[in-house]
Every structure is written in C-alpha cells, then in structure tokens.
C-alpha cells in the first residue's frame with residue numbers, strides 16, 4: 028500500500044509566503060533553462076517542528092549532463108557581453124532579491140532553522156554582494172609592466188574561466204551561492220549549483236528569481252543552472268573536466284576528497300571547509316564586551332556557523348570571572364530557545380536529526396573523558412531538533428574532542444597563563460578559519476596579527492569570530508582548505524590570468540639578453 032502523503036506546511040496559511048516564491052507541494056529541482064527533475068524525490072523538513080514543508084524532485088545523471096551542456100553553451104553568449112553589461116544583470120538580480128527579501132528570508136529560517144533576522148540577513152548578504160559585484164564589473168583590472176625589451180609591451184589580462192560549479196552546505200543555503208555566483212557572473216563565468224540535499228527549497232526559490240532576471244533580458248537561463256541532488260551529483264561535478272573551477276563549501280572530510288578529485292584532472296578548486304574557532308581573552312580585556320560577544324559567537328545560529336566559537340581560551344587571572352558571567356548569560360538566553368520564525372526566539376533548532384544525534388554523542392563522549400558540563404548538555408523534549416547550548420570545562424587543550432569541529436552549540440573553555448601560550452593553543456588545531464583576541468594592550472594586538480600570531484584566515488581583535496563583512500576575503504588556512512571568497516581580490520579565482528607580451532618593433536630581442544645568432 029502506498030504511504031499516505033504528509034500534511035505539507037506549504038498548505039498551512041502561516042506559511043503562505045512560500046507561494047510568493049513560486050513554490051508548490053512538489054517542485055522540480057533541476058534548471059538548465061527549463062525546469063525538470065528525473066531523480067529521487069526528497070522531502071524538505073522544517074527543523075523547528077519536524078514537519079514536511081514541501082518536496083523536491085532532484086536531478087539524476089541525465090539531468091546533470093543537460094545542465095552542464097546548457098550552461099557550457101550559455102557561456103558563449105554570456106562571455107561575449109562586456110563586463111559592465113554583466114554587472115547590470117547582477118544589479119537586477121540584487122533588486123529582484125530585495126523585493127523578495129522577507130519571504131526568502133523566512134524560507135531560509137524554516138528550512139535551515141536559523142532565526143528570522145539571520146534568515147533575512149543571509150538574503151541581504153546576497154544583495155550586498157550583488158552591489159559589490161556591480162562595482163567590480165567596472166574594475167576587473169589587468170596590469171601593464173615595464174618590458175625589458177625595446178619595442179615590447181608586457182601586459183596582464185584576466186579572462187573568464189567558463190563553467191564553474193558551486194557545491195554549498197546546509198548552514199548558509201543562499202549566501203554562499205550568492206558570494207560565488209554574483210562575483211563569478213561579472214567575471215564572465217556561467218554557474219552550475221548544487222546546494223545541500225536538506226535545503227532544496229532555498230535552491231529552487233533562489234534559482235527562480237535569478238532565472239527570471241536572465242530570461243527577462245533575453246539571456247539563457249542556464250547562465251545560472253541548478254541541479255539539486257546528493258553526493259552522486261557532487262562527485263560527478265568534482266570529476267568533470269568541463270567544470271573549470273569547483274567552489275566547495277562543506278566539511279573538511281568531504282572537501283578533502285573533492286579537492287583530490289578536482290586536482291586529479293588539473294581543475295581549479297576553491298575549498299571553504301570546517302573551522303575550530305577560538306576567542307582568546309587576555310587579562311586586560313574589557314570583560315563586558317567579552318561576555319556579550321562570546322555569547323553571540325557561541326550560541327548564535329545554534330552553533331552552526333562555520334565561524335561559531337568552539338573554544339574559549341581565558342587568561343588564568345580572569346578565568347573564573349568570565350566563566351561565571353558567561354554561564355549567567357547562558358541561563359538568560361536558554362528561555363529564548365524556540366521556533367526559528369518566532370519573534371522572541373534567540374536560539375533556533377539544530378538543522379536535522381543527524382545533527383541532534385551528533386550533539387548527543389559528543390556530550391556523552393565529553394562526560395566519558397572526564398569533561399564537566401558547566402551548562403546545558405541536554406536535548407529538549409519537544410518536536411523539532413532543539414538542544415541546550417553547552418559549556419564544557421575540564422578537558423585539556425589538546426584533547427581530540429577539543430580539536431574536532433562538532434557542528435552544534437558546544438564550547439570548550441580552556442585556561443592559559445599568558446597570551447603567547449593562548450596563541451599557541453589557538454594554532455594547534457588542524458583547522459584555521461576564524462580567531463579573535465580581546466585585549467586593550469597594543470603589544471598583544473601586534474603579536475596576534477604578526478608572523479607568530481594567529482594562523483587563521485580571519486584574525487579579529489575585540490570582536491567575536493563570527494559575522495564577517497563581504498568587503499574582505501573570506502576563508503581559512505590548513506584543514507579549512509585555503510580558499511578565499513567574497514571581497515578583496517577573491518574575484519581572481521574565477522578568472523584565468525594571461526601574461527601577454529606584444530612586440531611592436533621589427534626586431535626579435537630575447538629576454539635576459541640571450542643571443543641566438
């Protein structure tokens with residue numbers, strides 16, 4: 028007997044905003060210029076209540092193939108547009124996103140589980156990067172270098188790569204795509220996106236908005252193609268020579284394999300992988316700022332940001348005071364755990380049942396190894412995937428649990444005798460994404476940002492580890508993968524560099540004065 032259909036949230040009047048995004052009970056999850064989907068049907072689950080929002084028909088191998096072919100041929104049209112014209116299309120995409128800011132932000136909240144201001148903030152981040160990319164479209168500058176040969180000109184020029192792939196993680200279901208696609212589009216690339224299997228509705232709704240803009244301008248929709256799917260589609264992208272750059276955001280474990288597969292075919296990759304971010308508190312720090320900043324960085328997004336704080340390294344002189352004040356602050360926010368869409372909620376759910384299991388396993392292992400749960404440690408008995416934010420003491424700084432990224436609101440509190448000892452503790456983990464120090468001492472600051480300071484990609488002073496701005500390059504070192512996205516010169520990764528020497532004389536002098544006569 029066929030299983031009865033669940034009651035989809037999309038049909039509940041509380042979620043009517045989903046229809047404004049063109050979503051239905053069953054949605055096609057592949058876009059290659061037309062919508063299709065011949066693969067598995069997946070249900071999108073709302074982590075705030077465990078109910079099915081709606082379902083999506085993913086892509087299979089043949090859908091993937093048609094996406095690659097359509098997007099490759101769309102490139103022939105797209106790459107011919109002057110960069111400022113491509114910028115104008117991205118400007119229109121930013122405007123289209125602005126007009127859907129609230130419904131799309133709400134969708135991010137109900138599908139991923141982050142609270143509404145963060146859901147809206149994520150869409151806003153895509154809007155902001157569109158604005159940034161519009162400016163960039165007029166400043167993708169090359170260079171002219173002095174040639175050592177008379178009658179010669181030495182130039183550097185940047186050209187688009189072609190088709191690029193974007194594989195994104197569940198925790199930033201739209202912003203990561205935005206960072207990559209807005210910049211890649213002005214650079215002249217076309218994009219094939221595969222989002223996380225558990226956030227397919229955000230992928231579909233976002234692609235509909237982008238596709239509308241492209242098609243209203245008479246451009247092929249496959250400039251921004253989508254193939255919803257799981258590891259099978261991701262693996263096909265990693266192995267596919269036609270994908271010139273693969274931008275992968277996700278766990279270190281999966282990203283390492285993706286990096287190897289892309290390297291095997293001499294493709295380019297951009298890896299944005301796991302973090303294990305620490306805040307150091309020196310004994311001269313402003314402790315009011317510390318408590319406020321630490322609270323947001325540890326419990327915000329229920330600990331599911333790649334930049335969430337996982338380790339707190341307190342100077343021994345302030346250890347007891349900061350731990351005491353932080354525990355008090357946790358007691359206050361724990362009453363504000365709830366449905367991601369509710370105005371009063373500060374901490375939403377974990378994203379999935381799997382995340383909840385991982386939290387439970389980690390808490391059990393912490394206790395087995397002699398760690399002390401100073402606060403939290405429990406799963407909440409209610410529908411959805413809710414846990415208490417958790418503070419752990421008593422584990423050594425080099426315990427393997429402390430070196431591992433558990434993607435949940437668990438923070439390990441460690442003690443250091445000095446700032447140099449705290450810095451070495453910050454640097455000893457495999458990952459190298461984000462890091463912060465709270466201090467008012469200028470010597471500490473320059474130690475921290477110098478050659479023997481933090482070895483992370485993001486090095487903050489008197490602000491927490493999370494909440495990066497788009498203007499800087501975002502990414503991390505070591506097991507975080509080394510990639511950089513968003514601002515600064517990250518655009519160069521989406522282009523290929525040509526070093527061009529033009530001889531406008533009648534002679535053929537060789538470089539380095541070599542004579543070959």
Ligand code: NAD
Pocket residue numbers: 194195196197198199221222223224256257258260261262265276277278279281282284285299300301302332333334432434460502503507
């Ligand atoms: P994940 O590695 O499980 O999945 C990420 C993506 O990879 C998903 O789209 C998934 O379908 C796909 N995938 C799975 N197996 C694959 C394979 N064999 N080949 C190709 N693709 C495959 O990660 P997740 O649980 O979705 O996300 C959480 C992780 O992402 C955390 O480690 C977090 O730190 C990291 N993250 C990092 C950044 C950053 O910028 N550094 C940003 C967001 C998330």
